[in-house]
Amino acid sequence: MAEPYMRVEGLVKRFGPFTALGGVDLEVYPGEVHALLGDNGAGKSTLIKTLAGVHEPTEGQIYIEGKPVQFRSPRDASDAGIGTVYQDLALNQLMSVTRNFFMGREMKTAFGTLKMDEMDQIAHDEMLKIGIDFSDPTQAVGTMSGGQRQTLAIARAIYFGAKVLILDEPTSALGQKQQMEVLKTVMRVRKRGDIAIIFITHNEIHSRLIADRYTFLALGKVIGAETRETLQHDEMRRLMAGGAEMADLEQELAAI
Numbered sequence: 086m087a088e089p090y091m092r093v094e095g096l097v098k099r100f101g102p103f104t105a106l107g108g109v110d111l112e113v114y115p116g117e118v119h120a121l122l123g124d125n126g127a128g129k130s131t132l133i134k135t136l137a138g139v140h141e142p143t144e145g146q147i148y149i150e151g152k153p154v155q156f157r158s159p160r161d162a163s164d165a166g167i168g169t170v171y172q173d174l175a176l177n178q179l180m181s182v183t184r185n186f187f188m189g190r191e192m193k194t195a196f197g198t199l200k201m202d203e204m205d206q207i208a209h210d211e212m213l214k215i216g217i218d219f220s221d222p223t224q225a226v227g228t229m230s231g232g233q234r235q236t237l238a239i240a241r242a243i244y245f246g247a248k249v250l251i252l253d254e255p256t257s258a259l260g261q262k263q264q265m266e267v268l269k270t271v272m273r274v275r276k277r278g279d280i281a282i283i284f285i286t287h288n289e290i291h292s293r294l295i296a297d298r299y300t301f302l303a304l305g306k307v308i309g310a311e312t313r314e315t316l317q318h319d320e321m322r323r324l325m326a327g328g329a330e331m332a333d334l335e336q337e338l339a340a341i
């Protein structure tokens with residue numbers, strides 16, 4: 086069995102007196118999709134912001150390839166191979182696909198001019214590798230579909246060295262067909278075998294289609310850690326509901 090690329094032990098995050106994460110353990114393996122599930126307010130975003138260097142943990146330890154690490158900034162996390170694609174994607178709609186791809190990391194000649202042709206080619210090729218043939222990367226991002234934008238953000242994270250790719254609800258704002266396109270992109274990244282993917286979702290069906298491992302959060306704690314093989318359908322519904330018996334809720338609903 087492969088070593089986890091990243092391991093998290095006893096991660097605690099407090100905001101003043103409020104405990105958003107109450108001791109979370111997590112392991113992510115290259116070539117696997119790890120679904121992170123839980124209801125609103127469970128702590129999913131807080132967990133990934135801690136992994137991405139946005140928040141400093143109050144307690145606990147993050148390990149990369151077995152070595153303890155401290156992230157003091159998003160830059161530290163990114164240098165350690167943590168690539169995060171947030172829900173808003175941080176894209177500038179008015180600028181071209183290529184300019185967005187290379188935002189802040191432009192390729193320049195010795196004279197300081199942009200190597201536009203080279204960057205256009207790379208942006209095109211990198212997106213094609215994970216699923217979209219966007220033939221004209223000089224077009225504005227505003228002309229892309231929502232699914233294509235996700236693919237752009239994912240391709241960019243990988244090109245700039247992500248070994249852990251964190252996707253925060255990448256399908257939630259999309260129509261059904263585009264959701265499937267994004268899942269296909271995720272599976273192509275998985276197939277490379279060298280990248281660990283953390284996939285945050287509310288959607289049971291999506292996680293079932295792609296995930297190798299599952300971690301369920303509720304009120305900042307892990308209430309279930311399962312694999313594709315161990316996760317039972319009823320158990321999933323119970324865990325998605327934060328541990329409350331879904332059947333009870335359904336009975337209450339039926340009794341109204």
Ligand SMILES: Nc1ncnc2c1ncn2[C@@H]1O[C@H](COP(=O)(O)OP(=O)(O)OP(=O)(O)O)[C@@H](O)[C@H]1O
Pocket residue numbers: 100103104105123124125126127128129130131132
């Ligand atoms: N900066 C902050 N200061 C204080 N409380 C916070 C802060 N960030 C998050 N919280 C609280 O921590 C808890 C977990 O929030 P978080 O955003 O991590 O949940 P989530 O699982 O991502 O939920 P959602 O599915 O709604 O995105 C919530 O109760 C939230 O109000």
Ligand SMILES: [Mg+2]
Pocket residue numbers: 129130131
């Ligand atoms: Mg969230």
